[in-house]
Amino acid sequence: MKVVIPGGSGHVGAILVRHFVALGNEVVVLSRRKYLHEGVTTLPWDGETLGEWKDVVDGADVVVNLAGRSVNCRYNPKNLDEMMQSRIRSVKVIGEAIRRSKNPPKVWLQASTATIYAHRYDAPNDELTGIIGGDEPGASYTWNESIKIAKAWESETNAIETPGTRKVLMRSAMTMSADSDSVFDVFSRLARKGLGGRLGDGKQFVSWIHQDDFARAVSLLIEREDLEGRVNLCSPNPLPQAEFARILREAWGVKFGFPAPAFLVELGTWAMRTESELVLKSRRVVPTRLLDSGFEFAFPSWELAAKNLRDYYL
Numbered sequence: 001m002k003v004v005i006p007g008g009s010g011h012v013g014a015i016l017v018r019h020f021v022a023l024g025n026e027v028v029v030l031s032r033r034k035y036l037h038e039g040v041t042t043l044p045w046d047g048e049t050l051g052e053w054k055d056v057v058d059g060a061d062v063v064v065n066l067a068g069r070s071v072n073c074r075y076n077p078k079n080l081d082e083m084m085q086s087r088i089r090s091v092k093v094i095g096e097a098i099r100r101s102k103n104p105p106k107v108w109l110q111a112s113t114a115t116i117y118a119h120r121y122d123a124p125n126d127e128l129t130g131i132i133g134g135d136e137p138g139a140s141y142t143w144n145e146s147i148k149i150a151k152a153w154e155s156e157t158n159a160i161e162t163p164g165t166r167k168v169l170m171r172s173a174m175t176m177s178a179d180s181d182s183v184f185d186v187f188s189r190l191a192r193k194g195l196g197g198r199l200g201d202g203k204q205f206v207s208w209i210h211q212d213d214f215a216r217a218v219s220l221l222i223e224r225e226d227l228e229g230r231v232n233l234c235s236p237n238p239l240p241q242a243e244f245a246r247i248l249r250e251a252w253g254v255k256f257g258f259p260a261p262a263f264l265v266e267l268g269t270w271a272m273r274t275e276s277e278l279v280l281k282s283r284r285v286v287p288t289r290l291l292d293s294g295f296e297f298a299f300p301s302w303e304l305a306a307k308n309l310r311d312y313y314l
Contacts, residue, residue: 001222002026002060004105006045006094007067009035011182012111012175012214016064019215028056030067048089050097057094058101062222064109065094068153071115075142075275080149087153095160104164107222110157114173114207114234114285116150119143121203124238126288127171127230143277154230166228168221173207173234173285175214176305178312188310191249197257199265202242205284207234210299210308217287220295232287237301241279244302251306 003020005013008029014037020027021039029035030045030053043053047067057063067090069082091110098104117125118133125131133139133147154169176184190196209217217233239247249257260268262280269276287295299305 001062002028002056003062003064004028004030004056004060006030006047006063006065006090007111008064009033009042010066010070011177011179012172013066014179015175015177015211015215016066016218019219023219028060047086048093050093050100054097054100057097057105059103060105062107062109063094063098063105064111064218065090066111067094068111071113071146071278072274074270074273075145075277080142080145084149084152087149088156091153091156091160095157095162098162098165099160104162106164107166107168108162109168109170109218109221110153112154112157112169112171112230113150114171114232114283115146115281116154116171117283117285119204119281120284121205121282124284124286125232126286127232128288130285140277142275143281146277166225168228169230170218170221171230171232171234171285172214173209173232173238173283175211175233176208176309177211178309184309187248188252188313191245191254191257192252194254194256195258195260196245196249196254198242198245198259200241200260200262200280202240202245202259204241204280204282205238206241206244207238207283207285208244208302208305209234210297210305213297213299216298217290217295220290220293224293227289227293231289232285233290234285234287235300235302235305236286236291236297238284238286239302247303248306251303251310 009031028041035042069086118131
């Protein structure tokens with residue numbers, strides 16, 4: 001199988017590259033920067049214009065588009081615009097490459113985000129009955145802008161006609177891997193320093209998925225021709241942030257985590273040049289369509305996942 005991964009040089013891309021290479025597939029990464037991985041061909045692209053890379057799309061079995069400016073930044077107007085434009089432009093040019101293909105890919109897996117759902121505590125959001133966010137009570141401007149970007153990302157993908165290519169919108173939660181500077185790595189460093197305590201009131205739900213389950217779920221989406229449209233990629237067991245932090249500390253043998261009220265979270269994320277929305281918004285998301293398809297999670301609980309990922313460091 002030939003797999004093309006635009007934006008595949010990031011943390012999530014690294015997970016899929018390892019997965020597909022291990023299965024013996026031909027993997028091509030499209031990247032703005034130099035990227036080296038054994039068994040992988042890397043081609044340059046700018047994420048918005050057609051280039052020689054379009055030739056590898058023609059005849060590919062799968063395109064997995066992960067391209068888009070990182071959300072790990074301050075949500076100022078400049079960064080928000082870059083987040084929006086990088087997503088929209090990459091979707092448009094990939095859609096154009098697919099439309100021009102004589103032998104188009106069978107499936108286009110397009111990255112999306114669980115952030116698209118509303119901030120809520122009362123019930124989980126799934127693909128069937130979940131509430132899409134935007135302007136809900138208590139949501140800040142930056143929260144709503146993040147949702148606006150997610151909506152536009154999906155809308156642009158849906159608007160592109162690809163009659164020979166099935167499209168799947170992967171609404172992914174935080175993908176946990178032991179790679180350097182990954183989400184798990186950052187959270188673990190904070191926990192080991194005694195800073196991995198309750199954030200805000202700690203009641204906001206954290207949705208996540210282990211790297212192995214993420215990769216296996218992507219394979220399932222490729223194999224199952226009956227699955228298209230929006231699919232949540234997350235563990236079936238989201239949990240409140242205070243509990244999430246406690247379990248991570250226990251995995252590392254750390255007894256205490258300094259609690260940070262919301263105003264300290266704002267100061268801390270400002271200092272780290274990231275955004276409080278990433279940790280204060282309640283993302284209570286569940287993978288109904290994956291479960292209905294018969295997918296079995298290897299790491300359904302955070303306790304299992306945290307201990308497994310910790311072992312990569314030992």
